[in-house]
Amino acid sequence: MAESEEFKGQVAAVTGGAVGIGFAICKLLAQRGAQVCILDLDEGKAAEAAKKLGEWGLEGRAYKVDVTKEATLQAARDAILKDFGHVEVLVNNAGIYPQATLREITVEGWDQMFDVNAKGVLLTTRTFMDPMIEKKYGRIVTIGTIDAYVAKPTTPHYAASKAAVLSLIKTFAAELAPHQVLCNGVSPGAVATERAKASDWLPKRLPLIPLGRAAEPEDMAEYVVFLASNRNRFMTGETVIASGGFMMI
Amino acid sequence: MSDKEFDGQVAVVTGAAGGIGFAIAKLFAERGATASIWDVDSAAADAAAKKLKDMGLKAHSQGLDVTDEEQIFAARDATLADCGQIDILVNNAGLYPEGTIQNMTREAWDRVFAVNVTGPFFLMRALMEHMKARKFGRMVNIVTVDAYMAKQTKPHYAASKAALLSVMKTYAIELAPHGILVNGVSPGAVATERAKLSDWLEPHTKKTPVGYSAEPEQMAEYVLFLASKRNMFMAGECIIASGGFYVASA
Ligand SMILES: NC(=O)c1ccc[n+]([C@@H]2O[C@H](COP(=O)([O-])OP(=O)(O)OC[C@H]3O[C@@H](n4cnc5c(N)ncnc54)[C@H](O)[C@@H]3O)[C@@H](O)[C@H]2O)c1
Ligand SMILES: NC(=O)c1ccc[n+]([C@@H]2O[C@H](COP(=O)([O-])OP(=O)(O)OC[C@H]3O[C@@H](n4cnc5c(N)ncnc54)[C@H](O)[C@@H]3O)[C@@H](O)[C@H]2O)c1
Secondary structure, X not given: OOHHHOOOOOEEEEEOOOXXXXXXXXXXXXXXXXXXXXXXXXXXXXXXXXXXXXXXXXXXXXXEOOOOOHHHHHHHHHHHHHHHOOOOEEEEOOOOOOOOOOOOOOXXXXXXXXXXXXXXXXXXXXXXXXXXXXXXOEEEEEEOOHHHOOOOOOOHHHHHHHHHHHHHHHHHHHHHHHHOEEEEEEEEXXXXXXXXXXXXXXXXXXXXXXXXXXXXXXXXXXXXXXHHOOOOOOOOOOEEEEOOOHHHO | OOOOOOOOOEEEEEOOOOHHHHHHHHHHHXXXXXXXXXXXXXXXXXXXXXXXXXXXXXXXXXEOOOOOHHHHHHHHHHHHHHHOOOOEEEXXXXXXXXXXXXXXXXXHHHHHHHHHHHHHHHHHHHHHHHHHHHOOEEEEEEOOHHHOOOOOOOHHHHHHHHHHHHXXXXXXXXXXXXXXXXXXXXXXXXXXXXXXXXXXXXXXHHOOOOOOOEOHHHHHHHHHHHHOOOOOOOOOOEEEEOOOHHHHHO
16 A cells, blocks of 8 residues: 555544644645545634645645534534545644643633643544444544643643543543544654744753654654554554653653 | 555564564565564574565564573674664564463563563663664564553563563663664454463453454554654653553553
C-alpha cells in the first residue's frame, strides 16, 4: 500500500483543525489519502486552512463548530454525512490553555476550561460515534497533555480538565470496543505551535526535555495518525505520551 | 512513510525464529529493512531467514543465547560484518513458563529473569555505542500487560517484565541525547502458536473488549511504528496494545 493511500476512501474530522497541532494532523491525514473535515470555532482560519490544503492538491473542507455546543456538532456531522456519506476518523484536538494560578482562576475561567476541553470531547465523541458504530469501524483519537500527570502551578484547571479527558478516553474505549471503534489518546509534551511560541513557558520547559527540543506539530501528528489508522487494530483505551522523554524524569 | 519505509536499514529482532518476533522481522523486511533474526534456536533462525529470502526479502540469521554476553558480542560483530550496520534493536526474546508462588523454584525464577531482563540489558548495552556513533537508533522492548496487573500465576514472568520496563527507561534517558529512542510495547493476548497451546489464551480473549486476541502481525505494527522515523519525540514510554483488556480490568 502506498503512503498516499493509507486513508483512501476515509473521511476524517478534526476539531480545532484550523491552526497549530490540529492543522498538522489535518495535513498529514490528507497527505495519506483522507478527505479531511476541519471543524473549528474560527470560521475564517478554518476556511484558510482548507484553502491551503487545496493549494497543495489535498482535500479539506471547513465546518464551523463550537465544541461546547452540541447542536453545532450535530449540524457539522450531518453536513459531513451529506457531503461524503461516512466518517471513519475523529480527532478531538480543540482545546484551550490560558494560564492562571490557583489564586487567579475565576469560576468563569474554570468553567470555560472544562467546557471546551472536557465537555467538548464528550459532546464531539457522542455526536460522531453513531456513524462509526453503524459501519462497525472507527478510530477516535483525543489530545491530552503531560500536564494531566505532572503538577505545574500555572495551569491547575487545564491539567484537571485534561485529566478528565484521559478518563473519558477509557470510558469511550470500553463502550465502543465491541463495535470495533478504537479510542485512544496522545499526550504531547511541549509542542512549538505559534501559540506556544508566543508563551513564556516554552523556553522554560526546553532545558528539561531529554531530547533537547520541543516537538514540531508535524512530529505530534504522526502519533495521532498512526492511532487513527487501520495499522492500529488492537490498541484501545490507551494514551500515548510523546514528551521527548520529559515524562520519565 | 513509504512502502519501503525501512529501506537501507538493518533491524535486529531477538527471538524472531517464531511467534511475535517472526511477525516483526517479516514486517520489517516487507517494508524494506534487512531483518536480522537472532534466536537461541539457530536452525529455526536460519529457516526463518530463508523463508523471508524465498519471498524476495532481505534477511540474516544469527544463533545466540541472549543470556550470554559473549554470545551477544559475537552476534553483534557477525551481524555488523555481514550487514554493515544496525539501526534497530527489538528485544522480543522472552519466556513465559507457568508457575505459582507455591511451586516456584530458584532455577525457574533465575532463568526467566536471565532471558527477560538480563538479556535485554546487555543487548542494549552491546549495541548502544554503535548507534551513538551513528547518532541514530531505535530500540523497542516487548513487555506485557502482566507487568502492571496482579495475577496468581507466573509471578516471575510479571516481575521480570516490570523490571524490563524500568531498564527500558534507564536506557531511554541515557540515550535520548544521542538520537536513540528507547520504548516498549506491552501486548495483551497474542495468538502465537505457543499461546494457542496454553490454557490462558481463551479465557483472556473472552475478557478482551474488542472480542479477539491479536494476530502477531497486528502486534508488529506497534513495534514498527516505534522503530520508525515517524517516531521522533517519544522516549521511555511503553504503549499497551491489549484490545482494551487493560483499561477494562484496571
Ligand atoms: N502546544 C502545546 O505545547 C500543547 C501541549 C500539550 C497539549 N496540547 C493540546 O493540543 C491541542 C491543540 O493545541 P495547539 O497548541 O495546537 O492550540 P491552538 O490554540 O494553536 O489551536 C487550537 C484550535 O482550536 C480551536 N478552538 C478553540 N476553542 C474551540 C471551540 N470551543 N470549538 C471549536 N474549536 C475551538 C481554535 O480556534 C484553534 O484553531 C489542545 O487540545 C492542547 O491542549 C498542546
Ligand atoms: N504471546 C502472547 O500472548 C504475549 C503476550 C505478552 C507478551 N508477550 C511477549 O512477546 C515476546 C514473544 O512472545 P511469543 O509468544 O512470540 O513467544 P515464542 O515462545 O513463540 O517465541 C519466543 C522466541 O524466543 C526465542 N528464545 C527463547 N529464549 C531465548 C534466548 N535465551 N536467547 C535467544 N532467543 C530465545 C525462542 O527460541 C523463540 O523463537 C516475549 O517477550 C513474550 O513475553 C507475548
